[in-house]
Amino acid sequence: MNAFWQDLRYGARILLKAPSYTLIAALAIALGIGAVTTIFSAADATMLRPFSFPNQNRLVMLFERKPEAGITRAKVSPGNVIALGEQSRTLQEVVVIRNRDYTLTGEGPPERYTSYGVSAGFFDALGAQPQLGRTFRRGEDEEGSAQVVVLRHAFWQTRFGGDPKVVGKQIMLDDKPFEVIGVMPKDFEFPYGGGEMWTPFVIEPRMKQDHGNHYLLAMALLKPGATIAQANEELGAISGRIQRQFPDQETGHIAYVEGVNEYFTRGVRVAMPALIGAAIFVLLIACSNVANLLLARAATRRKEMAVRLAMGATRRRVMRQLLTESVMLATFGGALGCLMAAWGVEALFKVIPEGMAKYIPGMNRAGLSYAALFFTAAVSILTGVLFGLAPAWQAAKTNLNETLKEGGDKSAPGKNGRSLLRNGLVVSQLAIATVLVIGAGVFVRSFIEILRADLGIKPDQVVTMSLTLPRDKYPEEQRRREFFRQLIQRIEALPGVTAVGGVDMAPMIGGHNWSVFQIVGQPAFEKGEESRTEVRVATPGYFAAIGTELRKGRLFNARDDAQAPHVVLVNEAFAARYLKGSDAVGRQLRFGDAKAAPSEIIGVVASVMNEDMDGMEEPGVYFPFAQIPALRTLVIRAPGVHTRIAPAVREILAALDPRLPLSEVKAMEQIVYERRSPKEVMMWALGAFAVMALLMAALGTYAVMAYAVARRTREIGVRMALGALPSDILKLVLRRGLSLALLGIGLGLAGAFAMTRALGGVLYKITVTDPLTFISVSLALALVASLACYLPARRAMKVDPMVALRCE
Numbered sequence: 001m002n003a004f005w006q007d008l009r010y011g012a013r014i015l016l017k018a019p020s021y022t023l024i025a026a027l028a029i030a031l032g033i034g035a036v037t038t039i040f041s042a043a044d045a046t047m048l049r050p051f052s053f054p055n056q057n058r059l060v061m062l063f064e065r066k067p068e069a070g071i072t073r074a075k076v077s078p079g080n081v082i083a084l085g086e087q088s089r090t091l092q093e094v095v096v097i098r099n100r101d102y103t104l105t106g107e108g109p110p111e112r113y114t115s116y117g118v119s120a121g122f123f124d125a126l127g128a129q130p131q132l133g134r135t136f137r138r139g140e141d142e143e144g145s146a147q148v149v150v151l152r153h154a155f156w157q158t159r160f161g162g163d164p165k166v167v168g169k170q171i172m173l174d175d176k177p178f179e180v181i182g183v184m185p186k187d188f189e190f191p192y193g194g195g196e197m198w199t200p201f202v203i204e205p206r207m208k209q210d211h212g213n214h215y216l217l218a219m220a221l222l223k224p225g226a227t228i229a230q231a232n233e234e235l236g237a238i239s240g241r242i243q244r245q246f247p248d249q250e251t252g253h254i255a256y257v258e259g260v261n262e263y264f265t266r267g268v269r270v271a272m273p274a275l276i277g278a279a280i281f282v283l284l285i286a287c288s289n290v291a292n293l294l295l296a297r298a299a300t301r302r303k304e305m306a307v308r309l310a311m312g313a314t315r316r317r318v319m320r321q322l323l324t325e326s327v328m329l330a331t332f333g334g335a336l337g338c339l340m341a342a343w344g345v346e347a348l349f350k351v352i353p354e355g356m357a358k359y360i361p362g363m364n365r366a367g368l369s370y371a372a373l374f375f376t377a378a379v380s381i382l383t384g385v386l387f388g389l390a391p392a393w394q395a396a397k398t399n400l401n402e403t404l405k406e407g408g409d410k411s412a413p414g415k416n417g418r419s420l421l422r423n424g425l426v427v428s429q430l431a432i433a434t435v436l437v438i439g440a441g442v443f444v445r446s447f448i449e450i451l452r453a454d455l456g457i458k459p460d461q462v463v464t465m466s467l468t469l470p471r472d473k474y475p476e477e478q479r480r481r482e483f484f485r486q487l488i489q490r491i492e493a494l495p496g497v498t499a500v501g502g503v504d505m506a507p508m509i510g511g512h513n514w515s516v517f518q519i520v521g522q523p524a525f526e527k528g529e530e531s532r533t534e535v536r537v538a539t540p541g542y543f544a545a546i547g548t549e550l551r552k553g554r555l556f557n558a559r560d561d562a563q564a565p566h567v568v569l570v571n572e573a574f575a576a577r578y579l580k581g582s583d584a585v586g587r588q589l590r591f592g593d594a595k596a597a598p599s600e601i602i603g604v605v606a607s608v609m610n611e612d613m614d615g616m617e618e619p620g621v622y623f624p625f626a627q628i629p630a631l632r633t634l635v636i637r638a639p640g641v642h643t644r645i646a647p648a649v650r651e652i653l654a655a656l657d658p659r660l661p662l663s664e665v666k667a668m669e670q671i672v673y674e675r676r677s678p679k680e681v682m683m684w685a686l687g688a689f690a691v692m693a694l695l696m697a698a699l700g701t702y703a704v705m706a707y708a709v710a711r712r713t714r715e716i717g718v719r720m721a722l723g724a725l726p727s728d729i730l731k732l733v734l735r736r737g738l739s740l741a742l743l744g745i746g747l748g749l750a751g752a753f754a755m756t757r758a759l760g761g762v763l764y765k766i767t768v769t770d771p772l773t774f775i776s777v778s779l780a781l782a783l784v785a786s787l788a789c790y791l792p793a794r795r796a797m798k799v800d801p802m803v804a805l806r807c808e
Contacts, residue, residue, distance in 0.1 A: 022329065025290045029333025031692055032286030033379055034340030039272075039279040039685075041345045041372040046268045049371075050261060050361030052187040054127035055221060060228060060257035062094065062218035064239075071532075074253065076218045078203050079211035080242060084218075084255055087238050090226040091257075095119035097191055097217045098201050101468055102173040103661050104159070112468065112663035113155070116191060117201030123150075125221040126190065133167035133182030141200035148200065149178040153186045155196035173199075174470055175659075191217075192264060192361050211242065212249035220257060232256045264361050267612075270762055271682045274439065277755070278689040281436045283379070285693050287386050288425045288432075289700045294326065295422055327384035334380025341376065342368050351681055355666070356674040426704045427744040433690075433697035434748020434781055435755050440683075440690035441773040442756050446763040447683045450676060453764070456608035456616065457507060458547025459668035463642040464506050465634050465649065466664035477562070480629040483656065488539065490652045491634070496641035501542025502631040507608040507617070508675050517621075519578060520588035520598050533574060534620035535591070537628050543605060545635040546668070553585040553603030560624040566599035567624060572607045574619035589621070599623075613676050614764055635668075643667060679762065694784065697744075701788040705737045709792045716796055726797040733796050737789030738782075745781050749774065 050056075062084065064074045076084075076096075085094035098117040103110050123135035135150055149171065151160075160166045170177045178199065222231060235255040243252065262269070349357070349366045357363045467487075474480045484502060491500045505511050515535045540556040543549075551572060560567050568589060575584040588598040607616040625631060638645050646665045653660055709716070716729055756768040766773075 022332070025293050025329055026333040026336060028286045028289045028293075028696060029330055029380075029383060030336035030340055031696070032283035033330075033334050033337030033376060033383065034344060035279040035282040035689055035692065036379060037337060037341035037368075037372060037376045038344035038348060039275050040375050041341060041368055042348055042366065043268075043272050043276060044369060044371050044375075045362035045366040046360055047261075047265045047272055047362075050265050051190060052128075052185070052365070053190065055125065056260055058222045058224075059125065059260035060091075060220050060222060060231065061260055061263040062220050062235075062255065062257055064214060064253040064255050066252050066254070068252065071253075074214045076216050076255070077211050077214045077249075077253075078207035078216060079209055079246070079249075080214075080239075080253070080255065081216055081218050082203065082208050083211075083242055084235065084238055085220075087241075088220075088231070088234060090223055090231040090234050091220040092223045093121045093125045093221040095122045095125050095219050096201055096203070097122070097219060099195075100199065100201075102197070102199075103175075103470070103659070104171060104173055105175065105659060106172040110659050110661040111159075112466065112661040113196040115149075115197040115199060116195045118198050120200055122198070122219075125219065128184065128188055128190075130182035131185045132164060133180070135182055136198075136200055141202055143202050143204055145200065145202075147173075147176060147178045148181045149173065150182040150184060150198045151180060152196050152198075153184055153188065156183045159196075174472070187365060189361070189364055192359050210249070211246045212251075214253065219260065228257055228259065267678070268360065271678065274443075274759055274762075275682065275685055275689075277758070278436055278439065278686055281432045282689050282692050282696075283383065285429050285432050285696045285700070287383055288429045289696050289703070290329070291386075292422055292425050292700055292704055294322075295425075323385060327381055330380045330384030334376055334383070337380070338368070338373065338376050341372070348681065348685065351684070352677050353670075353674045355670065356677050422704050422707070423740055426701050426740050427747065429697040429700045430741055430744025430781065430785065431748040431751060433693040434745050434777070435751040436686075436693045437690045437781065438748070438752040438773060438777045439755050439759060440686040441777050442763065442766060442768065442770050443683050443686050443759060445770055445773055446759075446766040447679055449765040450613055450679065453609065454606075455508075455672065456548055456606045457668070459672045461639040461642050462546065462635060462637050462668035463645060464664070464666055464668055464671065465636075465646065465662050466632055467634055467653070467660065467662055468632050469660070477629045481562070481626060484539070484625065484629070484631055487634075487652065487656060488541065491636060491649060492541075494638070494645065494648050494652075496638045497636060497645070498639065499541055499545040499637040501545035501635045502539045502625060502633065503542050503546075503635060504537040504630050504632050506633040506635065506671070507546065508611050508613075508671055512618075515591050517592075518590045520590055531578065533578075534618050536620060536622050537625050537630050538569075538622045539625045539631070542635055545637045547637070548608065549606045551604045551606060552583070553601070555603055555605075556622075556624045556626075560602075561626040564627075566597055566627060567602045568599045569603045569605050569622040570601055571605055571617065571620045571622075573616055574621060575604050577619050611675055613679060614762065633664075682762070694781070698784045698788045701737065701741065701785055702791060704740075705733065705789050705792040706795070708736070709733060709796045729796050730793045733793035734786070734789050737793070738786060741782065741785030741789065745778055745785070748781075749778065 062076055062081075064076055064080070065072050066074065078096075081094060081096055085091065088094070096117075096119050100115050100117040101112055102115050103112050118136075118141075120136040120138055120141040123130075128135070130150065131153065133150075136148065139145060140148060151166070156162060156166060166180050167182065169180050171180060172178075220231075222228070235257065239254045345367055349363060352360070352363070469480055469483060474483065488500045488502065491497060505513065513535050514532045516532045538556065540558065540560070543555055553569075555569065556567070570579075570584055579587060584601050584604050587601045589601065590596055590598045605622070607620075609615075610617045634649070636642065636645060636649070646662065650662050653662055719729065719732075720726075752774065753769060756770075759768065
């Protein structure tokens with residue numbers, strides 16, 4: 001122990017004697033460790049431990065697939081939920097989750113809030129406990145039970161002022177009394193998407209026989225010891241029995257499960273591996289840089305090491321001393337890196353807009369956790385050993401006789417192990433930097449293509465707002481038609497409004513309705529193999545309001561009412577996939593039941609970018625609102641006043657029905673920005689790492705070349721004394737430096753071909769081997785390396801032969 005403290009004291013003195021060297025090395029380490037810790041903290045919060053409830057590792061999502069129809073992740077029918085829960089021996093609890101919106105009245109203006117209808121065992125399956133009150137009891141999700149509600153913590157704080165007496169209070173949801181029975185803790189956010197409360201979801205007796213309509217999101221808790229593989233094997237067998245029992249309803253769906261963490265973090269898992277790899281690359285370059293610094297410093301301390309060995313120190317003791325100094329240096333750098341990571345995590349998550357952050361699990365708990373701090377400490381020590389091992393090993397191999405001679409060790413660099421190691425480190429730095437900069441370049445090019453892409457809409461000057469008519473208050477279709485007709489007519493009369501429309505699901509916000517269909521005149525699909533398409537409902541003015549262009553035919557008009565023949569619009573994706581080679585206008589489609597009346601295609605409209613911003617939407621059709629009166633979103637185009645029009649719309653709405661709330665008021669440009677923000681964050685993160693890698697690689701190249709010139713001062717002096725011209729010296733130094741640079745860039749290009757394939761899933765209209773990026777980045781790196789080599793070469797040209805040879 002005394003020897004250990006002696007090593008620490010001596011190491012501290014050595015580091016303090018060279019403050020510039022210590023600071024430069026510590027900053028390089030801090031950049032590497034800061035980058036890795038930032039990304040690890042983000043991954044820990046959003047991917048490794050996204051939820052706060054205890055049972056997350058045993059929870060699974062329950063889906064159904066139908067490979068022959070291209071369905072890989074369908075929701076579950078109510079009858080199947082009941083059957084799977086009753087027959088499974090690997091699932092302990094099967095619960096359902098259903099999005100449900102409520103209008104809260106009674107205290108303040110009416111407001112529409114997103115909520116979740118869940119089975120009574122929902123919170124028990126999660127293992128989640130309330131902060132106040134209780135959660136649901138068994139039987140509270142059965143028909144005829146008392147209506148109860150559990151509140152989200154943030155909703156309790158904002159709407160009820162954090163009143164602890166809210167438990168037991170009656171609140172009015174859709175004009176029905178609900179008893180508040182509990183409030184969840186602050187860190188409980190499940191499912192993700194902004195729900196403010198949970199109410200029991202009742203599976204009515206008639207629904208238990210419904211095996212054909214797949215619309216419920218289901219979740220289950222694995223029994224202790226059961227695995228996902230065992231559950232999937234069992235669910236496949238149960239699905240077969242259900243198909244044989246209900247052949248007219250259940251047509252080939254096979255139930256399966258996947259982990260809750262994997263399902264809810266699937267978006268993060270696409271981007272995070274690339275960011276983790278980029279951060280590790282930065283750390284490796286930092287280690288390489290510091291190792292080169294230590295090698296150079298070890299060369300100046302060779303006589304010191306030789307004296308210590310000559311006086312009886314063992315080579316193992318010398319290695320331990322140098323490794324102790326390396327670890328101390330890394331610890332100092334790690335502390336700085338931890339500060340950088342604290343800022344980096346905050347910056348990384350602050351740039352994600354709130355409207356998108358609510359869909360990312362773990363965002364509310366992002367920060368430097370104890371796990372992140374432990375990770376930083378471990379990485380710091382490992383880094384110290386990693387970059388200190390080579391210099392320590394070289395120092396321990398010191399030749400006493402050669403080193404203790406008066407002019408000892410004047411061998412030319414490049415001809416001994418130390419120089420080869422330094423050169424290898426430079427090559428590795430440049431190779432890693434090449435991989436990282438090309439990866440960032442490909443992603444930047446992809447993001448530019450997204451910015452330039454035709455979204456299928458014109459989001460500028462457009463505002464959207466949500467409005468839902470309660471079915472119990474507006475049960476008749478004609479009454480709903482008349483309400484929206486008056487509302488849209490009055491909004492159109494507002495100053496500055498140029499177009500108003502309505503749609504059941506606004507584009508680029510997620511959420512899908514699907515329907516099977518048959519093209520009239522073509523052979524009927526086999527049962528269970530029907531094609532399906534996304535369906536939307538829109539008013540005639542919607543397409544002008546949102547800016548979706550007509551490609552062929554005509555749009556909806558006032559004549560497409562409830563008494564008119566059924567008509568639909570299809571998007572370009574539908575026409576290309578299902579009607580390729582023929583004119584879509586005039587063709588007829590039959591939806592759902594084979595006996596249903598056909599609908600005529602009257603036009604083709606542009607496809608819209610999907611919500612993940614990685615391609616255009618799936619094939620889809622639009623029904624006219626007059627024939628299917630179901631709207632949830634108003635779309636208003638009002639140049640110059642779109643951000644200020646909501647109060648006027650609320651006044652109009654209050655005049656028509658004062659108990660109807662207007663919610664989710666948001667500019668369409670903001671929606672587009674929110675959907676694009678994850679890719680933008682990834683682009684900036686990769687770009688920052690690429691810049692750090694490039695700078696450190698350039699500095700590493702410069703440092704090695706400068707050191708080589710300093711070591712070869714005598715040789716250069718001899719060459720110049722014998723008649724070598726300054727241009728000859730320039731070529732000599734540049735040739736050596738550029739050969740290392742070109743070797744590193746060449747190896748990096750090979751690595752980049754492999755690395756960019758990992759980004760293939762998040763690129764838009766850019767190939768993983770984009771020639772422009774590969775060529776431009778290679779040339780830029782070669783230019784940077786040339787500059788890093790030129791500066792030491794220029795110094796070599798100015799060597800005075802008399803000064804260089806004076807010691808001889």
